[in-house]
Amino acid sequence: ADAEFFKGIGTIPFKPDAGPTETLVYKHYNAKEVVRGKTMEEWLRFSVCFWHTFRGTGADPFGFPTLVRPWDDGSNTMENAKRRLRAGFEFFTKLGVKYWTFHDRDIAPEGETLAETNKNLDEITDLALELQKKTGVKLLWATCNLFAHPRYMNGAASNPDAHILAYAGAQVKKGLEIAKKLGAENFVFWGGREGYHTILNTNVLTELTNMANFFRMAADYKKKIGFTGTLLIEPKPKEPTKHQYDYDAMTVIGFLKHFKLENEFKLNIEPNHTTLAGHGYEHDIVMASAFGLLGSVDSNTGSPDLGWDTDQFPMDVKNATLVMKTIIEQNGLQPGGLNFDCKVRRESTALADMFISHIGAMDTFARGLRNAAKILEEGVMTKHVKKYIMDNGNPTACSGQQEHCEAMLNYYV
Amino acid sequence: ADAEFFKGIGTIPFKPDAGPTETLVYKHYNAKEVVRGKTMEEWLRFSVCFWHTFRGTGADPFGFPTLVRPWDDGSNTMENAKRRLRAGFEFFTKLGVKYWTFHDRDIAPEGETLAETNKNLDEITDLALELQKKTGVKLLWATCNLFAHPRYMNGAASNPDAHILAYAGAQVKKGLEIAKKLGAENFVFWGGREGYHTILNTNVLTELTNMANFFRMAADYKKKIGFTGTLLIEPKPKEPTKHQYDYDAMTVIGFLKHFKLENEFKLNIEPNHTTLAGHGYEHDIVMASAFGLLGSVDSNTGSPDLGWDTDQFPMDVKNATLVMKTIIEQNGLQPGGLNFDCKVRRESTALADMFISHIGAMDTFARGLRNAAKILEEGVMTKHVKKYIMDNGNPTACSGQQEHCEAMLNYYV
Amino acid sequence: ADAEFFKGIGTIPFKPDAGPTETLVYKHYNAKEVVRGKTMEEWLRFSVCFWHTFRGTGADPFGFPTLVRPWDDGSNTMENAKRRLRAGFEFFTKLGVKYWTFHDRDIAPEGETLAETNKNLDEITDLALELQKKTGVKLLWATCNLFAHPRYMNGAASNPDAHILAYAGAQVKKGLEIAKKLGAENFVFWGGREGYHTILNTNVLTELTNMANFFRMAADYKKKIGFTGTLLIEPKPKEPTKHQYDYDAMTVIGFLKHFKLENEFKLNIEPNHTTLAGHGYEHDIVMASAFGLLGSVDSNTGSPDLGWDTDQFPMDVKNATLVMKTIIEQNGLQPGGLNFDCKVRRESTALADMFISHIGAMDTFARGLRNAAKILEEGVMTKHVKKYIMDNGNPTACSGQQEHCEAMLNYYV
Amino acid sequence: ADAEFFKGIGTIPFKPDAGPTETLVYKHYNAKEVVRGKTMEEWLRFSVCFWHTFRGTGADPFGFPTLVRPWDDGSNTMENAKRRLRAGFEFFTKLGVKYWTFHDRDIAPEGETLAETNKNLDEITDLALELQKKTGVKLLWATCNLFAHPRYMNGAASNPDAHILAYAGAQVKKGLEIAKKLGAENFVFWGGREGYHTILNTNVLTELTNMANFFRMAADYKKKIGFTGTLLIEPKPKEPTKHQYDYDAMTVIGFLKHFKLENEFKLNIEPNHTTLAGHGYEHDIVMASAFGLLGSVDSNTGSPDLGWDTDQFPMDVKNATLVMKTIIEQNGLQPGGLNFDCKVRRESTALADMFISHIGAMDTFARGLRNAAKILEEGVMTKHVKKYIMDNGNPTACSGQQEHCEAMLNYYV
Structure with missing residues (x-):
């Protein structure tokens, strides 16, 4: 039998009459309950992200890691990667979500060469495929990490060095292939380093044009290999760069239309990015939906008094209600979903906090769904x-x- | 019989089972209901401010007045001032609040000379006293407007011109006298022009010292005339000035302690000012209470994505819950209260909007009180x-x- | 002979060796000096705006007017309007700028009816034409004030009421006609009320579509009457509304491309709006220029620590250098220019401050031009x-x- | 002979006529030049910080390290620590600064036990003392890192766990001892984790009181061991916590006065923290100086459009002028100085960038000094x-x- 990683925590039950301290049960999320013609599960399409929840360490710019997971020995080995993945699927299953998401580099270690890296990805995605089949959990979307490695420090698609752009292209090629292999319903691009720190060393038009060409090649390759998932761009105004080209929903819509890419891409909106761009929580969801381009949502939140991305679990029922109202009005997010691009606070060090945080957010959105309906x-x-x-x-x-x-x-709220 | 100004609107009833469109009834605020040993009315001590609600015109930096009130002929006459006051007391009474607040210049027209202005104040406060007695509505606090007149454009207590400082002193002297006459439970100082636009023409230490001396004289005069209300300073970080000396709760506490005024003054906290200073909604209320200096609250809200004071009616139950939790923990605000330093949007032009906005906010705080309790x-x-x-x-x-x-x-929320 | 309004102030001379307190001379701006093949005057195309400089009163949301001008009796008469205009042209001439700008409602009083208002405009623009001819000062651009009157409180082009939209159309029709009459080189649209205060009462797609239709009609009418000026849209993220549809350069570019208006409109960029949108000072100028859509610049500045539009005179040489570098790279702004959409601080009450502020800003941009060159x-x-x-x-x-x-x-700076 | 770490870069010369691309020479900073009675060196008292410049890796929340230093093998050994220190002193010397600063944990590796850690510190500070004597470089200040280790994740002085508070006390005890040993002219406290993430799990008064007691013990121990350096508190509003108790200058002044610590501590002001608190660049320097509490300056800058601490090198001459004007007015910062708490951008990967950045900032402050004088x-x-x-x-x-x-x-600028 498989090892159990979250001992003492079983499948999270629906217990509507639970008290305030019972935070390991659903008080509002009732997966099979029908609301306006669909089950809660169908409307909400919750997804757990692998990076924050299984690769997050609690490190921040001022502090070392705080989160110690018993299954993770800290090594960069395939064995460790596989244990993490098994822990992940146990978590998804016990939580009762039907989707997960990942970056290529979260699930498999980077090797000495691209070939070795890709081989690692092949081996890990074999296991992921097996676990998906076994559990019924599906892949909401995959994405490529084109921002963490030093080679991307000056950008990937917008890098002034053609070699790096080519490397990014090879990475996305593989990313689309594994997305297809795992039946991903979408594929996301977040351009963390596509932007500038100072205008003094930047030619913005050249960089934007290079980015557009890169996106076009990705869309072409998707068709070539028969991958049918939706391609999504995720806006963010700044951080890590001073200015990120995909500033907000309208900026990306303008970019797509200028470069005639609007039929190939939709948007993945993250409210914590929306508020960093100076808008109200629900603004970019409303705008993207109005233009017919709302593809998926990274349902998290920030603190309105902080100027960086805190990726907190969304706990505000009023905000969730406004988001769900827009989602119901466009008859759902499918093939997109509500992905929890959230991390427990670095002070929330208990394993149970991983569950409590997701449950709290899911209950919040369940209330939002009921209110909106x-x-x-x-x-x-x-x-x-x-x-x-x-x-x-x-x-x-x-x-x-x-x-x-x-x-x-x-x-209503 | 007196003229009726709000025809068609009677005393607002408590109707807990009202539907969503019934916004002219209380669904949650039940004045006499006992919560943790006090009535809701005693905990909440709601107050209507005269300036926004009876002197607000809807003008903003980009637009002309939009709010036309049938009782207000736009003139600067005593007759008009008296009609406004009568309308005010009808409003307070129908709404069912027990307190009001005003600036000296809101209720009585400024005359050609200070003597004439004071005479106008005497006459109007005679009427106010009569209306207070008749209705049972009391004065939560009075304050002097030391910022609107051009003479105060470079500050009042911190003005580089001693003549203007003297004028401000005379105004506060009268303000304290009418506060005493009307039985005000507090007296507020908001230093709208005490600060700087550019450090280039400012000596901050001189100005802060002058301000401290001014406050000391006010505290002395209060004792001299036997006024027993609490003196309150209201922090605000900026707007209209680039930097306002009373930036936030901790800044004012530092100022009071440096100049040894901490036994004479408490704080009147306005959350819209707190969030403009970069803090969370409840922060300054928590800090002021922790230092034993929370005197009263201007219960309003801003939009977290806007950088100026919008003075909106507070409609967020979670925020209201956190505020009321602190207030219950310090066993109430008395002799302070929850003053609605809020204005209807300039687009909310109907007379009914005046009621709907206050009712919505009062219901929000009633829910907050119940949740916190x-x-x-x-x-x-x-x-x-x-x-x-x-x-x-x-x-x-x-x-x-x-x-x-x-x-x-x-x-709980 | 004409009355002189600015007695004691003559034409501002160029005096490069002037000392620090001599702020009524140009130390850097030398109109006829040639820099990279054009005169300073040709590169900079400075313009004075009529609204702030001749209609500004110093009133702000917390204070009454402070700026008293000897030629302005405060009345809404044609005589007063004409005196103001004469004072304006004396100011432009003494300052030595070659352009001015105005809103329709700045120069002529609004009448009881649209017909009367238009008649007033006709009469005033007769005088303006005469003064333009006499002085050689030209009209950089005209614009319609579609935000100050209460009728526009819920928007003009995006107003839910078709009657108001029609009224706005009639106003723009007249605006384009007087622009043509006065030989305006451009015509600006700033949508101060086109946006929302709350998503709860707004349908954004309907409003954006209505706005687009409105712009299309304006472009058609321009051609019909043979007006050859460039049509410009001025982005602003917020204020007075919570969200303004023309948020920033990229948002407007996206809007223009979506609604296929990109061949009819360019952008008028105001850096104080750019910084309010969360960008660096020069960002929107760089972006608009990169997309070939930089038409004109409202050269002002804000305080980076303030969250509203302060419309200060630009005094930062580094910022001016970066702006002028972009302008030289696109070979100038013509037919656009550098319009001073700036106001003296309400505490800067002397007539001389009107000159000192413009001179300081012009010297700053002259230094920026030299540095950039x-x-x-x-x-x-x-x-x-x-x-x-x-x-x-x-x-x-x-x-x-x-x-x-x-x-x-x-x-270089 | 000692190994040379920065081959090809010699002592930075003063070359006032150097061209724009010559960024490895001083064009303005002339150490021995006398300005208003003191040398530039005496006024400016520049200091290099060890953490950013010798321990910074270029890692950020979205990316791996980018900065590879030939002398640093990445190990946690004493040998590596010593090589780094030698490289540091070569850098200080070639740059021509007379001061350095460090955190305890920057210079010596943390051991298995506190005893081992302290032993490491003893050994490293022996070397530091030797290098100080040899080069004449002095220690402007030392500080303890009470925020990076997981044990401090919920605070150090304000930690709810008394054991951790005790641990922090032991660390500060040792820190003061090594400060004394190295002749530090000051000792700094930056409370990176002293604050809260959510008010829901925090009792602010208890935590503030604990902090005050901690500071009092530090001041007592300083006297006990005869350390004569000035104790400094460094304000910061937020990041890493949502709210940091030492929000800004006035907040710390209020805290010191409330807890009667104002005679034991002064302030170390960092302008990037000042602007994050919503103030103008020079504000906290002016305020701290006005209250007689400006002890030292961490002379860096942020981007005004970013909401986090970017710790950039200060390159704005106008800001430097205003800062130096305040410093001259209080007759210098001694025993404090201008410490460059700045880091090269993670994209500035060349060794030369370490020099170019410091030189650019020093030239900026030299211009500021000349302008202010x-x-x-x-x-x-x-x-x-x-x-x-x-x-x-x-x-x-x-x-x-x-x-x-x-x-x-x-x-002047």
Whole structure:
């Protein structure tokens, strides 16, 4: 029999009457419950990310690792990588989520050569495929890490050095192949180093054009190999660079349209990135959806008073309600989902914290789904907007009634 | 009989089973309901501010007034001032709040001379006293407007011109006298122009010393005339000036201690100012309370993505819960209260919006009170913090369990 | 003879050896001096804006007007409007700038009806035309104020009420006609109320589509009447609304491309808006220029620590150098220019401050021009970027040398 | 003979006529040149920090190390530590700075036990003492790293676990001892983990009181061992925690005064922290100096559009001028200095970048010193402020003349 990594924690049950300290049960998320014609599971399509949850160490710019996992011996070996993956699938299963996501470099160690790295990926994805089949957990999306290795410090697709761009191309080629192999429903690009630190050493138009060419090649290769997942670009305004080219939803939409890529890509919106760009929590989700380009959501949150990406678990029911309202209005995110690109705080060192954090976020979104469904069911808020648009029959100042709308929303949250 | 200004709107009833569009009833605020030994009314001590609600025009830096009130003919006459005051007391009464607040210049027109201005104040405060007696509405606090008139453009207490400082002194003298006359329970100082736009034309130590001397004189005069209200300083980091000396709670506490004024003043905390200073919503309330200096709260909110004071009605139940938890822990705000230093959006032009906005905020705080009382009643969160402090028996990294705490909080909100 | 409004101040001379307190002379701006093949005047194309400089009162959200101008009796009459205009042209002439800009409502009082308003505009623009001819001062651009009147509180082009949209259309029609009459070289759209305060009462796609249609009609009418000026959209992220649709350069570029308007419009970039959107000072100028869409610049600045539009005079030589480098690289802004959308601080109440502020900003940009010209002349910084791109011959981490570039820049500023 | 680590780079010469690409010479910093009665060296008291410059790896939250130093084999051995130290002193000497700074854990590896760690420190500080004597380089300040090790993840002085507080006390005891041994002129406390991530698991008053007790014990121990350096607290608003108790200068001043520690501690101001707290660059330096508590400066800068600590080399002459003006006005920083708490960008991978960055910053401050000296010499700006204060003889609105002041400043920068 397989080793058990999370001893003492079983499959998380639905227990709606649980008390406040019982944070290892679902009080609101009831996977098979039907809401507006779909199960909660179908609407929410929760996914666990491998990087934060199984590769996160708790290190930050001012501190060393704090998170010690019993299955991880800290080595860069294939054995360690496989143990981590098995622990991951035990976690996904006990939590009861149906999807996971990863970067290529999270799951398999980088080798001395690209060939060795790819061989490692082949071997690990064999195991991943086996575990997916065994558990029924599917791959929401894969992505390539084109930002952590020093070779990418000046960018990958926008790097001034053609050799590095070529290396990035080879990496994405392999990334798309393993995405296909694992049946990924999407493939994400996050351009962490595509941007600039100082305009003094940068030619922005050259770099943007190179990026567009890179994306075009990726889209071509996807078709060539018959990968059918959706390609997604994830906007972020800054960090690690001073300016990241994929600043926010509208910036990426402008980029896609300028370079005629809008039929090949959709957006993966992360609210913590949205708020760093100076917008309200739900803004980029609303905008991307309005333009028909909302593909998936990295459902996390930041602290509004902090200027960097904290990737916290989303615990605010009002925000979750507004997000789910938009998602229901576009009839779901499929083939996208709600991926928890979140990490436990580096002070949350217990194994149980891994569960508690995901459960808290899932319950928050379950409440958001129920609230949003009720809002749309009763229709009074939607009617209010329609009436506001249609009834204004004379050029005077008609009340916008923001507080009335806020009070109506508070009825539901 | 008196004229009725808000026709068609009666006393706001408590109707807990009202639907989402019924925003002219209380669904949560039940004034006489007892929570942890006091009525809701006693815990919450709601107050309506006269300036935003009866002098606000909807003008902003980019637009002309939008709010037209039938009782206000736009003139600077005493008749108009009296009609506004009568409308105000009808509003307070119908809303069911027991307190109001004002600036000296809101309620009575400024005259040609200080003598005339003071005479106007005398006449208006006679009416105010009469209306207070008739309605039972009391004065939570008065304050002097030492920022709007051009004479104060370079500061009042910190003005480089001694004549202006003297003028400000005369104004505060009168302000304290009318506060006493009306039985104000507190008196507030907000130093809107006490700060700098550029360090190039400023000597900060001279200005801070002048401010301290000014506050000392005010405290002395308060005692001299036997006014027993609490003196409060309201921090704000910036706007209208680039830097306001009373930046945040800790800055004011430092200032009071440096100049040995900490026994004469407490703080009036406005969360919209707190968030502009880069803190979390509840931060300054927690800090001021920890130092025994939380006197009163201007319960409003801003938008976390905006960099100026929007003075919105507080509609977030989670924030209200954290604020009320601190207030219960210090056994109430009395003689302070929760003053709505909020304004309807300039697009919320209907008279009903004045009620809807206050009701929404009061219901939000009533929910916050109930949640906070339950949290303290059940005690699991408080116990968690205590246990966290006491049980850490060895110098290792003990889990901070932030997500567990967040999930517990979500149980209550 | 005409009345003189600025007695005691003559035409501002060029006096390169003036001392620090002599702030009523140019120390750097020498209009006819040739730099890289054009005169300073031709490169810089300075313009004074009428609204801040002749309609600004010093009022802010916390204070009454402070700026008293001897020629302005505060009345809404045509006589007053004409005196202001004459004072304006005296100012432009003495300052030695060749361009001015205005909003329709700045120069002529709004009447009871649109017809009366338009008649006022006709009469005032007759005088403006006469003064333009007499002085040689030209109109850099005109624009319509579609944000100050209460009718526009919920938007103009994006207003939910079709009547208001129609009214805005009539206003723009007239605006384009007077722009043509006065030989405006451009026409600007700033959508101060086109955005939202809360997503709860807004349908963003409907509003954006309405805006696009409005812009299309304006472009059509421009052609119909034979107006040859460039149409410009001015991005701003927020303020007065919580979210303004024209957030930043890339957002507007995306909007123009989505709605196929990119051949009809260029951008008017205001750095104070750029920094409010979270970018570096020069960012939107660089981006707009890279996409071939930089039409004109509202050369002002904000305080980086403030979250609202302070419209200060630009006094930072390093920023001016980076802006002028981009402008030289695209061979100038013509038919656009550097418009001072700036206001004296409300504490800068002397008439001389009007001159000192403009002179300081013009000298700053003259230094920026000289610095940028020298940078491009000597070519070492440009070569550095090229070399950085070309020489990176192997996929290793090649030094980005930011500090070397910064030190090189410091050589020039 | 000793190994040479920076081959090909000699002592940096003063070469005032060097061209833009010559960034390995001083164009402005001339150590022995006398300015207002002191040499540049005496005014500026430059210091190199060991952590960024000799322990920085270029790793960031999204990327692996990029900076490879030939003398550093990456091991945690004493031999490696000693090589690093020798490289450091070669660097200090060639650069021509007279001071260095370090954290205890930067210079010597942490052992298995505190005893072993302290033994390592003893051995390394023996070498440091030898190198100090040999080169004449002195220790501006030492500090203890109380934030990187996992044991401190919930704070050091404010940790809820008394064992960890005791451990921190033992570490500071040793830190003060080695500071004394090396003749440190100051000793710094930066409370990187003293604050909170969520108020939900925090009791702020308990934690602040514990911190104050900790500081008191440190001050007592300093006296006991006869260490005569100044104790300094370094404010920072946030990062790594959501809220750091030492938010900004005024917050620390308030804390010191509340807990009666103001005679034992001064402030070490870092402008990148000041701007993160929402202030202007020079603000905290001005405030700390006004209260007589400016002890030393970590002279770096951030990007105003970024919300985290980027620790860039200060390259802005205007900012340096304002800082030096305050420093001259208080007659110097001694025994404090200008410590470069700065790091080369992770893309600046060349060894030469280490020099170029420091030289660029030192030249910037040398220009700032010259500018500030001239401003004070000519006195027109100081006179302006005095006149502004004294001449305002009637309670009217006297022009603040901000633009005039800015133009005067631009004369000097």
